[in-house]
Structures are given as structure tokens and as C-alpha cells.
Amino acid sequence: MINYKSLICEETAYFTVGKTFYRPHSKITRDLGVLAAKVYKQTQEKLRVLDVMTGCGVRSIRYYLESDADYIWSNDSNPENKETIEYNLGFILQENKGKISYQNANNIFFECYNNKDYYDLVDVDAFGSPNPYLSTALWATKIGGLIYLTCTDGRTGTGHLPEKCLQVYGSYGRSHPAAQEQVLRLIIGSALQQAATMGLGIEPIFSFFTGQNYRVMLRLLPKINLSLDNYGFLGYCHQCGEYATISYQQLGKSRCYDQEEKQDYNYTISGAMWLGNLHNKEYLKTMKNLAINLKWRKVSDLLSTMINESNFPPYFYTLGEIGRRGKLDIPKRSQLITALENQGFSATITHINPQAIKTNATLKKCIYIALVS
Structure with a gap:
């Protein structure tokens, strides 16, 4: 039974957790999602959200109330969460602005594609890697729409499990001091490659490492933008500590030359991965203005840092x-x-x-x- 007196408040959302999963420390990732969705709504004048792993429903509530979403489809694969979810999202249903389902996420994505029911924002808050849902999530996303991906498995992409990285991302991730950034780039690179198979492209809106988990907001583009310039390899020299970006055409030819020792060394190579900018600077500036207006100081400071780091090398x-x-x-x-x-x-x-x-x-x-x- 739900204890209706033990409601939690997160910004404008009031909800109960019950037996569902809720992580208070992940609030900032929900703040960023709300801001990105709000910018989208202001520019496109429409916002339909598919929250495919809704948990307790806090993201759905905040997208609806704070991003001014027109419609919310909240899904959870565990029907045992039904009482909690329907209590939390009941007001959205009463206003005929959403629906709730209890299915596997991939079934939802295929249903969207079959019905040509595409969404402006698809939120995939997966446990582990988002890649098992990546290609199918693209089928449910409107061209120009947003895809918000979660990765909770940092070990695979930071070089601790390179063979599993190959299995999950189709890329070989090696260990080096900037390996946390590598995980973000592996996720973006996977989405870029999957989109290219569909004749589409991917642009990162922002890429965020919480200290434990990874969140990437992407925009689905109408044309392929995968190229040898933005999708390639990162080389790291364990001898001198220098990095180099390496294209497919340079594989087998790139070596690190130490002028002092007059000797060259092999790079430890990771990839393939996204080598372009981690963030869309202009989009983030608009998000920051919204955060300032909302007096979200912590978020606006974070966005300032992300804006400044946007155009630097991939390490x-x-x-x-x-x-x-x-x-x-x-x-x-x-x-x-x-x-x-x-x-x-x-x-x-x-x-x-x-x-x-x-x-x-x-x-x-x-x-x-x-x-x-």
C-alpha cells in the first residue's frame, strides 16, 4: 500500500517512490533533461515525450510540468510498479495528456515505428549500457527530436573490460587518464553509427558524467553526418602521456615520437568513437539562461563549465x-x-x-x- 503522506518533492514534482527506484543524487541529470526539453518546446512549439523506463515517474512529471510537454507516454517493464506509477501520474491521465504502459522498451519502440507515432524526446534511462535499446530507440524518435541516454556501466568503456566494450559498443576501449570522457564518446559514436545505417545523423546536445553515471542528450538529424573527421580513434602514449586523434586512414601508421629520446613509441589505441564536440554550445547557452531564470545556480554553473569545454580536443x-x-x-x-x-x-x-x-x-x-x- 502507498503511504500518501510520505510524498517526495523535487522542484515542482510531488511523488511517492514505493518499491520503484529513485536516486535523489541524479536530480541534476533530470534538471538538464528538463531544460533541454524546454528549449526544444520553445523552438518547435510542440513536445511529446516517451519516458520508456519511467521508474517512479518523476521524470515524466517534471517534463510535463516544467518543460510544458503536450503529451507524455510513460512506460515501465515491471507491472508491479503499477500502483505507484498510476498514483504519481494520475493527474496527467485525468487531463488526457498521456498514457501508461508496462512493456519491454523495445516493444514500445517498434510500436511507435509501426504506427508512425514519433516522439520529440525519447528518454532511455537504462541500467548498464543503453546500446541494447539504441537502434530501436532511433525508430521512435522524430527527425530533429532528442534522445536522452543513460549509461551506468563505466567499467566497460574505461578500459577495464575491453572485450566487453567491443561486444557492447563495437569499439575497443583502453585505459588512460581521460577514460571517463571516452565512455561518453563511445556512446555518441555508437548512436552515430547506428543512425548512419538508417541514413540519418546524430548531434550531441550535451554529454554529462555525474561522477558515477553517464548521460548523453542527442539530436536526430535528417542526413548522415558520420565522417572520418568525427568518427575515429584516440591514441594514448603510455611512455610520454601524449594523446593523438587517429583516423581510419592513419591506422597502422601513427606512432608517438619523443624528440628528447629520439625514439618513437606505439600508441595504445581506443575506438572507434565520436571525436567531435561534446556539447552544442549555443543550445547550452539557452539552457543556461533558463537555469538562471529558475535560480538553479548549481545547474547554471555546470552549464558554464560545459559551454567552455565544448570545443576542445577529445581528452x-x-x-x-x-x-x-x-x-x-x-x-x-x-x-x-x-x-x-x-x-x-x-x-x-x-x-x-x-x-x-x-x-x-x-x-x-x-x-x-x-x-x-
Whole structure:
């Protein structure tokens, strides 16, 4: 039985959890989803949401109330959650603005495709990797619409389980200091490749690592945009710590040359993966303005960081790695960024790792500048 007196409040949503799964610390990922959906509604003037793994229904409630969704389809594969879900979402049903189902997510996606019932936002809050639902989720998404993916399995994509990574993503992920960013890029790359098989494209709106889980918001494009420039490999040299992006055409030819030792070394290569920007800067600026108006300070600060890190290479350098390889005390992040900028380089903090920087300088340059600054 539901204890109706024990309602939880998250922004405008009041709900009960019952036996469903609810993680309060994931609120910021729901905040980002709400903002992205709200921007979409303002530009497209329509928002139909398919929340295919709804859990307790908090995301559906917030999309409806805060993103001004016109219609919500909430689905959960566990019919035992029916009492909780229908209590929480009952007001949406009463207003004839949604429906609830209890099916496997893939069945829902195929039903949408067969009925030509496409959605503006498809939220796939999967446990583990989203890839078992990736290709089918695309069939339920409107061209130009958004797909919000969750990954809770970081070990597979960070190089701990490279053979499983090959099985799940069709890519080989190796271990290196920026491996958390690699997971985001593997997810985007998988979506890009799957969309290409359908004659479509993918654009990341934002890519977010919570410290434990990964969330990627994508936009489905009407034309293929997979290319040798944005879909390829990341090389890491364990000898010197430098990174390089490697295209399919360069495989087998790229080696890291150490000028001091006059010797070249093999890169440890991960991929294929997305090598383009992690975020759409202009979209994020609009989301940030909404967050400021809502007085969501934590979210607006996060969006500022994401905006600044949008256009950097597909990796970062940790401060610990700079200190270790340079045989110096770990540099202060703000001082190193300022020193790099004073030398004509671009540099910024990254939301993925608070003890790292993104820059267009080489690791060797970072070490040198940290030593002399």
C-alpha cells in the first residue's frame, strides 16, 4: 500500500517512490533533461515525450510540468510498479495528456515505428549500457527530436573490460587518464553509427558524467553526418602521456615520437568513437539562461563549465599526471590555466574531472609551463 503522506518533492514534482527506484543524487541529470526539453518546446512549439523506463515517474512529471510537454507516454517493464506509477501520474491521465504502459522498451519502440507515432524526446534511462535499446530507440524518435541516454556501466568503456566494450559498443576501449570522457564518446559514436545505417545523423546536445553515471542528450538529424573527421580513434602514449586523434586512414601508421629520446613509441589505441564536440554550445547557452531564470545556480554553473569545454580536443590532462611526469608538486588548476592562456594556449576546467584541465597545448607544454610559472 502507498503511504500518501510520505510524498517526495523535487522542484515542482510531488511523488511517492514505493518499491520503484529513485536516486535523489541524479536530480541534476533530470534538471538538464528538463531544460533541454524546454528549449526544444520553445523552438518547435510542440513536445511529446516517451519516458520508456519511467521508474517512479518523476521524470515524466517534471517534463510535463516544467518543460510544458503536450503529451507524455510513460512506460515501465515491471507491472508491479503499477500502483505507484498510476498514483504519481494520475493527474496527467485525468487531463488526457498521456498514457501508461508496462512493456519491454523495445516493444514500445517498434510500436511507435509501426504506427508512425514519433516522439520529440525519447528518454532511455537504462541500467548498464543503453546500446541494447539504441537502434530501436532511433525508430521512435522524430527527425530533429532528442534522445536522452543513460549509461551506468563505466567499467566497460574505461578500459577495464575491453572485450566487453567491443561486444557492447563495437569499439575497443583502453585505459588512460581521460577514460571517463571516452565512455561518453563511445556512446555518441555508437548512436552515430547506428543512425548512419538508417541514413540519418546524430548531434550531441550535451554529454554529462555525474561522477558515477553517464548521460548523453542527442539530436536526430535528417542526413548522415558520420565522417572520418568525427568518427575515429584516440591514441594514448603510455611512455610520454601524449594523446593523438587517429583516423581510419592513419591506422597502422601513427606512432608517438619523443624528440628528447629520439625514439618513437606505439600508441595504445581506443575506438572507434565520436571525436567531435561534446556539447552544442549555443543550445547550452539557452539552457543556461533558463537555469538562471529558475535560480538553479548549481545547474547554471555546470552549464558554464560545459559551454567552455565544448570545443576542445577529445581528452583532458589530469593535474596528477602533469605533476608525476614533470616530477613537480601537483599544480593548482586555476594558476595553470592562467599560465597556459598567457602563453597563447586555450585552457579550461572540465566537468568530467575536477582535478583535470582541457587544453590545446601538449602535455609536454603543460609540464614546462607548470615548472616555470
